[in-house]
């Protein structure tokens with residue numbers, strides 16, 4: 162038995178909105194994310210949207226999708242992906258698996274997808290191997306009302322009205338696969354490319370700069386200093402890896418060491434956000450520029466027997482805990498972090514769903530997004546509490562992670578995760594500033610750390626109703642099972 166962890170939620174002190182865009186997603190031309198995921202062939206080899214995937218995602222109120230990459234974005238020439246499908250050129254996807262890219266999924270198909278998902282598009286332009294003219298043409302193709310060459314071309318291809326795309330990334334990982342640039346050089350290029358993403362009738366650009374690789378604070382400082390005045394969002398990327406880049410370990414076959422490292426690695430996101438925000442505060446105390454976490458999630462060794470360039474992996478209770486910790490951390494940083502995109506939605510990395518030949522399975526991570534969706538656009542409630550300690554082999558990481566918000570109807574939502582796989586934790590928190598009379602909840606947990614869903618057993622790990630929370634006046638006591646995630650609603 163451990164001591165109860167004490168805390169307080171201040172329901173009358175909420176100031177910051179948790180942007181729904183924190184609950185965003187990412188779909189790249191990589192492996193079976195687009196082709197074989199969102200976009201599938203029927204019996205006659207005609208391409209079509211995958212309605213099963215769309216239906217599953219629609220339950221999560223997905224706010225946005227980032228596309229076409231990732232690294233692929235700086236290889237992609239968007240004009241290959243418009244016009245009649247049978248006239249579009251084949252390319253080789255040299256960055257991911259060296260497979261044929263038939264360009265059947267292009268701008269119109271992506272805009273049709275986000276329309277079906279009722280989500281905002283985030284388009285990443287090509288800086289690494291593209292030109293200012295090419296990016297500027299894409300921007301006008303998306304947004305210029307016409308008449309003009311790009312608006313006319315769009316109309317010829319079946320779309321009269323401009324789409325009004327606001328979120329536009331100026332390159333991806335420009336320090337790496339997006340051009341191996343140094344920060345000063347990228348800052349100058351950013352200024353040049355971004356200059357031509359100008360407001361169109363009805364559309365103001367939200368210009369996103371390729372941000373730092375994890376703890377590259379120099380990249381952040383240079384960008385803020387040299388180009389900050391033109392940047393709406395800076396896109397930080399950081400993945401949670403157990404082991405080394407060369408040997409990340411199996412998604413499903415791991416012991417407590419691999420569990421502990423993932424929990425510790427997730428808490429590192431808090432340090433990254435705190436330190437990058439501190440740098441941004443020096444240049445932008447009004448917090449006009451957002452910090453975006455445009456790629457995050459667990460990256461394991463590829464599933465045995467799959468193309469290693471496809472980054473396909475299973476997803477267990479461990480991934481669910483990692484997602485829960487990250488989302489709590491993003492919520493807590495909502496004053497600066499206004500967008501995040503889990504990598505990647507279907508069949509790639511920490512996917513929400515796995516799909517193969519007519520079969521779909523929701524991963525444990527999918528269920529976390531479902532349990533957390535009530536935080537979208539709610540007001541963050543300040544919450545202070547003792548996180549406790551999860552100790553393993555002489556090392557420590559916080560045991561409990563949590564965040565709280567209040568929605569427009571006044572309901573309070575609390576999400577908590579207990580990272581300790583061996584011991585339950587009791588959290589006792591005072592609710593200040595508002596009276597509530599009922600608490601209901603859901604829990605995701607399992608006997609085994611590596612519990613996961615398969616096509617054969619799709620419901621092995623799903624949330625169940627939670628009866629471990631009690632209200633006594635304004636004191637809320639929660640018994641968090643070992644290795645669990647709990648979401649509560651208080652009225």
Ligand code: AHR
Pocket residue numbers: 189230231232233333334456504505510
């Ligand atoms: O998500 C996979 C890859 O990881 C992306 O293409 C790239 O941006 C990052 O390095």
